[in-house]
Amino acid sequence: RWQHRNGADGAACLPVVLNNNNFAKGAPGAPTLLSLDDARTLFHEFGHGLHGLLSQVTYQRLSGTQVLRDFVELTSQIFEHWIAEPEVLRRHARHWQTGAPIPDALIERLRLARRFNQGYETVRYTASAIADMAVHSLAQAEPPADLCAWEAELLVARGLPRGVGMNHRLVHFQHLFAGSGYAAGYYVYLWAEVLDADGYEAFTEAGNPFDAALAERLRRHVYAVGNSVEPGLAYAAFRGRAPSVRPLLAKRGLLADEAAQVLQPPA
Numbered sequence: 001r002w003q004h005r006n007g008a009d010g011a012a013c014l015p016v017v018l019n020n021n022n023f024a025k026g027a028p029g030a031p032t033l034l035s036l037d038d039a040r041t042l043f044h045e046f047g048h049g050l051h052g053l054l055s056q057v058t059y060q061r062l063s064g065t066q067v068l069r070d071f072v073e074l075t076s077q078i079f080e081h082w083i084a085e086p087e088v089l090r091r092h093a094r095h096w097q098t099g100a101p102i103p104d105a106l107i108e109r110l111r112l113a114r115r116f117n118q119g120y121e122t123v124r125y126t127a128s129a130i131a132d133m134a135v136h137s138l139a140q141a142e143p144p145a146d147l148c149a150w151e152a153e154l155l156v157a158r159g160l161p162r163g164v165g166m167n168h169r170l171v172h173f174q175h176l177f178a179g180s181g182y183a184a185g186y187y188v189y190l191w192a193e194v195l196d197a198d199g200y201e202a203f204t205e206a207g208n209p210f211d212a213a214l215a216e217r218l219r220r221h222v223y224a225v226g227n228s229v230e231p232g233l234a235y236a237a238f239r240g241r242a243p244s245v246r247p248l249l250a251k252r253g254l255l256a257d258e259a260a261q262v263l264q265p266p267a
Helices: 036-053 074-084 086-092 104-113 118-135 147-157 188-206 212-223 231-239 246-251 256-263
Strands: none
Touching: 036 074, 074 086, 074 188, 074 212, 086 104, 118 147, 118 188, 188 212, 188 231, 188 246, 212 231
């Protein structure tokens, strides 16, 4: 009974969600300003908060972010897309002294900069995810005598270019070993990016990043259901199909036709 979200009188117990962000304070006498990365973090964590606030399931154990690791970052990462929308930037990204909105030319530079070096970053991330999977697939009785040598042999066998490296070396990969949450699960951020890029593509296809009907589908089929619906079914109910990797590749500039368009000089 204690797991039930409804109180004794049958009324729903509304969630209380608090976002805590560790942003650097301004110098003495100066305001605290947010970088674009800070603002993206704020939107990301607010997406997690919405996952809890919009939950409409019976049991607390199935609500909000208590979903499979494969799915938990979708609701946060898809929300990051709105920080890059020109309308949002013009409204909120203003000069702290003059109040002038961010110039359109700078908005375009920010858009192009997000694709910089993404081939390198994608390979680095994937290398760490592969090493994570491999180390958690080892027989418990047969740990490698030299973890660094084992790691190097693994990545050579998987074809990692020598000049790339990993996001995190296994000897200090705290994300994997500080708890059980992301053990053999580091891949979920990139998989969630497949989902969030494809999900946001629905708004692009609609021609309106604030399409109310699409937003309602996202709320009803993803944010509200928690873990009461199998993630693949929940996503398909929102999107109308299984996810495609193409929007992620386009977002990162890893499609040849997309890259060619970016490199063309303006008319």
